[in-house]
Amino acid sequence: MNIIEIENLTYSYPAAKSPILKDISLQVEEGDFLAVVGNNGCGKSTFCKTLNGLIPHFITGDFEGKVMVGGLNTQESDVGTLACKAGYVYQDFENQIVRPTVLDDASYACLNYAMEDYRERGLEALSLCGLQNREEDYIWQLSGGQTHLLALAGAVSLRPDILILDEPIAQLDPGHADKIYGVLKDLNEKQGKTIIVIEHHTEYIADYCKHVMLMKDGKIVWKLPTDEALRRVDELKECNIFPPQVTIAAHRMKTEGRLPQEQPLPTTVREGKEAFQALKYKASSASKRSEGGQSEPVVSFRDVSIAYRSVKGDDRMVFDRLNLEIRRGEKIALIGSNGAGKSTLMKLMVGLLKPSEGDIILDGENIRKKKTENLSQKVSLVYQNPEEMFIKDSIKADISYAMQVRHVENYQERTQKLLERFRLTELQERDGRLLSGGQMRRASLAIGIALNPGILLLDEPTANLDIATRKEIMQTLSDMKDITETVMIATHDMQLVCEWAERILVLNQGKVVADGTRDEIFGNQAVVETVGIRPPEIFSMGQALNEKALCYTVDEFMQSFVEA
Amino acid sequence: MEIKVKKKLSENILEKISIDFLRNQVLKNAYGNDDTVIAKLDPRILLVWYLFVGLVPWFVNDLWFLMACFLLVLVTTKLARVAGLVLLLFAVGVFTQTGYLLIVSLFFGGNASTVMPLLILTLKVATCSLASITVFSGLDPDRLSNGLMWFGCPERLSFSISYAYRVLPMLMEEFQNILLSYRMRGNPPEHETFTGKVKYLFYQVKVIIHAFYPLMLNTAKRSRTTVEALEIKGYRYAAVNKAVKKMKLSTLKVTYNDLLFLAVSFLWIALSILASVIF
Numbered sequence: 001m002n003i004i005e006i007e008n009l010t011y012s013y014p015a016a017k018s019p020i021l022k023d024i025s026l027q028v029e030e031g032d033f034l035a036v037v038g039n040n041g042c043g044k045s046t047f048c049k050t051l052n053g054l055i056p057h058f059i060t061g062d063f064e065g066k067v068m069v070g071g072l073n074t075q076e077s078d079v080g081t082l083a084c085k086a087g088y089v090y091q092d093f094e095n096q097i098v099r100p101t102v103l104d105d106a107s108y109a110c111l112n113y114a115m116e117d118y119r120e121r122g123l124e125a126l127s128l129c130g131l132q133n134r135e136e137d138y139i140w141q142l143s144g145g146q147t148h149l150l151a152l153a154g155a156v157s158l159r160p161d162i163l164i165l166d167e168p169i170a171q172l173d174p175g176h177a178d179k180i181y182g183v184l185k186d187l188n189e190k191q192g193k194t195i196i197v198i199e200h201h202t203e204y205i206a207d208y209c210k211h212v213m214l215m216k217d218g219k220i221v222w223k224l225p226t227d228e229a230l231r232r233v234d235e236l237k238e239c240n241i242f243p244p245q246v247t248i249a250a251h252r253m254k255t256e257g258r259l260p261q262e263q264p265l266p267t268t269v270r271e272g273k274e275a276f277q278a279l280k281y282k283a284s285s286a287s288k289r290s291e292g293g294q295s296e297p298v299v300s301f302r303d304v305s306i307a308y309r310s311v312k313g314d315d316r317m318v319f320d321r322l323n324l325e326i327r328r329g330e331k332i333a334l335i336g337s338n339g340a341g342k343s344t345l346m347k348l349m350v351g352l353l354k355p356s357e358g359d360i361i362l363d364g365e366n367i368r369k370k371k372t373e374n375l376s377q378k379v380s381l382v383y384q385n386p387e388e389m390f391i392k393d394s395i396k397a398d399i400s401y402a403m404q405v406r407h408v409e410n411y412q413e414r415t416q417k418l419l420e421r422f423r424l425t426e427l428q429e430r431d432g433r434l435l436s437g438g439q440m441r442r443a444s445l446a447i448g449i450a451l452n453p454g455i456l457l458l459d460e461p462t463a464n465l466d467i468a469t470r471k472e473i474m475q476t477l478s479d480m481k482d483i484t485e486t487v488m489i490a491t492h493d494m495q496l497v498c499e500w501a502e503r504i505l506v507l508n509q510g511k512v513v514a515d516g517t518r519d520e521i522f523g524n525q526a527v528v529e530t531v532g533i534r535p536p537e538i539f540s541m542g543q544a545l546n547e548k549a550l551c552y553t554v555d556e557f558m559q560s561f562v563e564a
Numbered sequence: 565m566e567i568k569v570k571k572k573l574s575e576n577i578l579e580k581i582s583i584d585f586l587r588n589q590v591l592k593n594a595y596g597n598d599d600t601v602i603a604k605l606d607p608r609i610l611l612v613w614y615l616f617v618g619l620v621p622w623f624v625n626d627l628w629f630l631m632a633c634f635l636l637v638l639v640t641t642k643l644a645r646v647a648g649l650v651l652l653l654f655a656v657g658v659f660t661q662t663g664y665l666l667i668v669s670l671f672f673g674g675n676a677s678t679v680m681p682l683l684i685l686t687l688k689v690a691t692c693s694l695a696s697i698t699v700f701s702g703l704d705p706d707r708l709s710n711g712l713m714w715f716g717c718p719e720r721l722s723f724s725i726s727y728a729y730r731v732l733p734m735l736m737e738e739f740q741n742i743l744l745s746y747r748m749r750g751n752p753p754e755h756e757t758f759t760g761k762v763k764y765l766f767y768q769v770k771v772i773i774h775a776f777y778p779l780m781l782n783t784a785k786r787s788r789t790t791v792e793a794l795e796i797k798g799y800r801y802a803a804v805n806k807a808v809k810k811m812k813l814s815t816l817k818v819t820y821n822d823l824l825f826l827a828v829s830f831l832w833i834a835l836s837i838l839a840s841v842i843f
Contacts, residue, residue, distance in 0.1 A: 052796065054792055054795070054796070058792065058795050079795055079796060080798050080801050083796045083797070083798065088796060090789050090792075090793065092786070092789050094734075095786045095787070095789040095790045095793070096789055096790070096793040097730075098727060098730060098790065098793065098794060098797070098799075099726070099730065100595065100704075100705070100706065100726060100729060100730050101706075104706070108797055109796070109797040109798055111802070111808060111811060111812065112797055112798035112799055112801055112802035112805075112808060113798045113801060113802075114801075114802075114805050114807040114808045114811065116811070118811070138595055139730075140591070140733055154797070309584070309585070309588045350748060352744050352747070352748070372747045372748060373747060373748070373750060373751055373752055375748075376748045376749060380748070381748065383741065383745075385741070387778075387782050387785070388738065388741040388742055388745060388778075388782070389745050390778055391742060391745050391746060391749075391774070391775070391778050393777075401749055401750075402748075402749035402750075402751075405749075405750055405751035406751045431781070433778075433781055433782065433785060447749070450749075451749075
């Protein structure tokens with residue numbers, strides 16, 4: 001039975017010149033797990049909002065065609081009725097939570113729709129979403145992943161048949177991402193919910209989804225079973241969607257004639273094991289080594305302790321006697337789950353937080369006595385959320401601000417150079433907040449290096465970006481290697497870690513549990529498992545074929561595995 | 565002396581009383597004390613109680629009665645475990661309102677006839693303030709807004725109260741980060757000399773004002789989702805549905821403790837009236 005039926009839907013936003021959705025027709029079967037993929041701005045989110053009635057009831061505009069959801073015509077029903085049919089979880093899910101405690105928020109919608117059993121429904125939804133025993137907690141006690149589960153629970157409590165999630169894992173570490181998809185799988189298989197996700201991570205699509213729908217310029221290009229969809233490598237790439245690395249590797253081998261033409265492309269590591277079984281591992285000597293001996297340390301942490309004030313009870317200890325040395329010229333990736341202390345470590349280095357005990361030595365000087373504004377010539381921090389770095393009304397003013405107030409000579413010239421380098425010249429008069437995700441990131445990087453700091457700290461530079469923009473930012477980061485000396489990146493993005501970092505620090509519960517090159521980290525099964533690191537898929541693929549294989553990119557994989 | 569005070573002031577604004585500290589105090593005040601005797605009371609009982617101790621002292625000039633009221637709210641404030649910052653603000657407030665007059669008049673040869681009226685006024689102000697503190701910070705915002713709703717306050721008001729507490733920590737965090745941006749990139753004037761310190765103080769105030777612009781824009785960006793989410797969650801439906809109000813209020817229950825609280829307060833006040841009649 002079809003739970004969603006759309007006929008010739010065309011929609012344009014109020015005052016828009018051309019429609020954003022063009023003549024869409026679609027059927028979704030009950031119990032499907034559908035991934036919606038497509039370029040930025042192709043209308044994915046708009047499409048999803050037509051399903052729960054926000055369009056056309058809350059957001060008006062020109063609406064033509066017919067949308068049937070669970071047997072109801074969305075134009076004839078109101079948002080309330082439709083909310084009980086289709087639940088929606090936003091990409092910026094934390095703004096969707098309106099009540100202070102967990103159970104309160106989960107049952108809030110049920111209470112508003114005057115359902116007598118609102119409490120029970122809230123409790124039920126929480127246990128379905130794996131948040132049992134957190135009912136009485138306040139929302140700021142939850143981690144990012146748990147907050148997302150709560151937003152989901154808020155939608156589930158109305159017992160809708162359909163759940164729609166906009167980029168559910170964009171901000172989460174791999175551990176939490178797996179958890180979210182685990183919950184969605186349960187809801188799909190055990191509760192029979194139809195699930196629609198907007199998703200860029202094709203590895204997750206391959207593992208969990210049943211169908212994939214590709215959108216382009218407001219139209220549906222196709223809707224196919226997942227395997228078949230992910231094998232259309234060229235079509236996906238054209239829309240800036242990157243199929244799983246395993247599929248890309250197989251596709252390239254096929255084009256080079258190294259795999260038989262009739263063999264279907266694998267989409268998961270499991271399928272890959274079969275597809276690549278004929279290949280032999282050839283140890284390559286070209287493994288990357290950090291060249292040069294030990295340079296002098298630029299930052300040293302000596303027995304640093306810091307705690308956060310908590311609302312109730314004892315303060316929360318983040319670091320307890322942390323010792324760490326960072327050397328000149330190192331390219332360091334800082335990894336670890338949400339809340340492991342990555343941001344705290346960076347804020348300590350720029351002097352935004354002061355350690356309660358211990359010392360931080362920067363260039364031979366204790367930073368305890370230095371003022372933050374004097375440190376910024378030496379260390380610079382780029383926030384995870386670029387919006388918080390825009391303090392002026394144009395990005396040009398933002399980039400030049402630090403230089404201008406310090407009376408740097410030819411600061412205007414330098415600003416122009418930076419704008420050019422980060423391809424922002426055209427946008428220089430725009431307010432940073434109104435730029436696209438990738439542009440905002442580039443602007444924040446330009447602000448970060450404006451004062452030419454010796455040490456650059458980046459907090460999650462690729463979070464919340466679609467894969468194409470992520471690749472672009474990764475390229476920018478590689479290009480920046482020659483103009484920055486010491487760089488530290490805190491990230492969950494293992495592809496970035498593998499392709500960029502020379503040294504990897506693994507933080508777990510305020511302690512450095514591993515420190516070394518990527519071979520030392522990813523090759524160490526114990527570390528990978530205790531901290532819950534998810535290596536890039538192609539690495540797992542190599543490992544599955546041969547335990548000795550340590551390949552981090554598709555290129556390396558292609559070189560390491562050859563025909564027998 | 566003056567230089568020292570100025571120095572303190574200028575350092576305090578951004579460094580000592582950090583936004584982080586304020587945020588923590590706001591949260592502590594709202595939710596950090598939900599296990600106290602006061603927080604467990606029925607909000608309606610507490611509001612009725614507040615109506616009495618918050619209003620009646622204004623119309624009575626009897627010292628015994630005022631003293632008793634003052635002691636009563638002192639005890640309830642203690643029981644409510646109010647956050648330190650709020651108490652400090654209270655102390656500063658009362659002192660600048662009337663307290664300083666009291667001390668000044670004592671110093672400049674005031675006698676009982678001048679001190680008495682001032683003492684009474686101070687007591688009145690202090691009692692009402694402490695009573696407000698007990699009720700508004702002892703109760704968590706949700707219970708408070710439910711209580712208000714029972715007395716017929718519009719749903720929108722009570723929602724705003726609890727929603728304000730929901731977004732306040734978020735706003736303050738955002739504000740803090742923006743201020744940190746200024747701190748990292750800005751170049752405040754040297755503040756070793758006295759004039760430097762005055763300049764620094766002005767600089768800091770200017771930064772705080774400037775920081776509001778990005779804060780507002782970022783908040784506007786966030787609230788788009790919130791508004792849509794509220795629509796989906798049926799906020800608008802609930803506002804016009806009587807049944808919802810009834811369900812919300814059904815969680816309120818008057819218990820033995822509430823009656824005990826009322827009885828003890830009543831007895832205490834009665835004793836004070838008795839005392840003033842006898843003496």
